[in-house]
Amino acid sequence: MTSLYANLSEAVAAHGLALRGGFHPAPDDASPDAGEGRATRTLVLVGNVGPDLWPHFAPHADGGRDALDRWTRATIEPIADRFAARCVFPFDTPPLPFQRWAMRAEPVRPSPLGILMHPDHGLWHAYRAALLFAEAVDLPSPDARPIPCDTCADKPCLTACPVGAFSGQGYDVPACAGHLASPEGIGCMTGGCRARDACPVAADRNYAPDQIRFHMAAFKRAVCG
Ligand code: B12
Ligand code: SF4
Ligand code: SF4
Structure with a gap:
């Protein structure tokens, strides 16, 4: 059954x-x-x-x-x-x-x-x-x-954000939001969060480009208004 x-x-x-x-x-x-x-x-x-x-x-x-x-x-x-x-x-x-x-x-x-x-x-x-x-x-x-984070020595996720939103003190949401609202934020808006993207684990399971842009647009609305 x-x-x-x-x-x-x-x-x-x-x-x-x-x-x-x-x-x-x-x-x-x-x-x-x-x-x-x-x-x-x-x-x-x-x-x-x-x-x-x-x-x-x-x-x-x-x-x-x-x-x-x-x-x-x-x-x-x-x-x-x-x-x-x-x-x-x-x-x-x-x-x-x-x-x-x-x-x-x-x-x-x-x-x-x-x-x-x-x-x-x-x-x-x-x-x-x-x-x-x-x-x-x-x-x-x-x-x-x-x-996998337990054995990831280099932790590239922590150094990939262009505004250092992950400094070890948690997630600096205002820094991230400020970047997304600026012209320089276009890389994150079209390619997705650089920090998330830097992780080598299951890189072949990444979302499709359209889905990335969809989530980034929704995320920007949530954090930037
Ligand atoms: C508010 C919120 C946000 C806020 C604030 C997040 C923050 N880091 O401060 C904003 C808008 C900034 C945000 C951003 C994002 N979010 Co968000 N967010 C939420 C939401 C709606 C509520 C979180 C919350 O306040 N929980 C409150 C308490 C009651 O819940 P909790 O389970 O106990 O959660 C906490 C514990 O996990 C605790 N915690 C952390 N570490 C540990 C360790 C231990 C041992 C324990 C016990 C607890 C613990 O921290 C959590 C958050 O406060 C959740 C959905 C949800 N209902 O959980 C999504 C959620 C957390 N977000 C999610 C995602 C994917 C994102 C983004 C990547 C954007 C996106 N939507 O694509 C970014 C990245 C954020 C980041 N790097 O942290 C996913 C995470 C999935 C996952 N793999 O974990 C969730 C679960 C939504 C979903 N549909 O799956 N988010
Ligand atoms: S790069 Fe990936 S596996 Fe390594 S610590 Fe960051 S999230 Fe974990
Ligand atoms: S979306 Fe861009 S600015 Fe925001 S945390 Fe990710 S890499 Fe940093």
Whole structure:
């Protein structure tokens, strides 16, 4: 018999999305309930990895605000209904702790850039939704691989930003935003974040150029207004 996880994986893959593991939440995981006041027994993450999402989403990139968030909601809600789950999103406010959940669900840890590093996908992945189940769902075996940052001696990601936004003191968002708003920021706007791009891990899983430009435009709107 095929498992619910396998069927769900197939349902999201039809839209260029991927299951990103799951876990059975404890009280300090801050999981929302599964709807109608029922506790969440299993939380499963949905996201995108490598270039797989873009061909599915690109026809819906309508130039309006939050196009990817709107598409995600329209895509995931019917799947959640079909599998008797409630869905929540990384763009919900106040923000839900998606990165903390990801560290419970799959072998990811913060890179020196802050965004999570995955051993197979490098920095080329993101989270799009969490499905909350009132019934326990069987999950794949835990994957406890270390992340490549642990053994990356040179850390080229830390020196590639033209304005030094990653100095070891965290991410200097105002410095990054100032650069993106200036004429010199064109390199980042068209080629993507230089720091993220400098990472050698899974370089062949980089997003397509159109997807890079789409995310950079959305990011600039978020940090520059
Ligand atoms: C606000 C926000 C931003 C802000 C501020 C980010 C910052 N570094 O200060 C801005 C607009 C600047 C931003 C920028 C970007 N973001 Co952003 N952002 C978010 C958002 C919406 C909320 C983050 C938050 O405040 N969480 C609050 C607490 C409640 O959640 P949390 O899981 O506990 O998160 C924190 C912990 O992970 C903690 N943390 C860090 N290290 C460690 C270590 C340990 C051991 C623990 C326990 C916790 C911990 O720091 C996290 C952030 O504060 C999340 C989506 C989400 N809901 O998580 C995306 C998110 C973090 N962003 C994401 C991305 C990809 C980006 C960008 C690359 C731009 C882009 N969209 O393409 C840049 C790069 C930022 C960078 N280098 O850090 C992805 C990261 C995916 C990944 N691989 O990790 C997320 C998860 C969105 C998504 N859809 O997947 N972002
Ligand atoms: S360059 Fe090295 S330290 Fe930086 S994100 Fe990539 S693997 Fe991690
Ligand atoms: S987008 Fe450009 S300015 Fe901003 S952190 Fe990345 S490399 Fe630096």
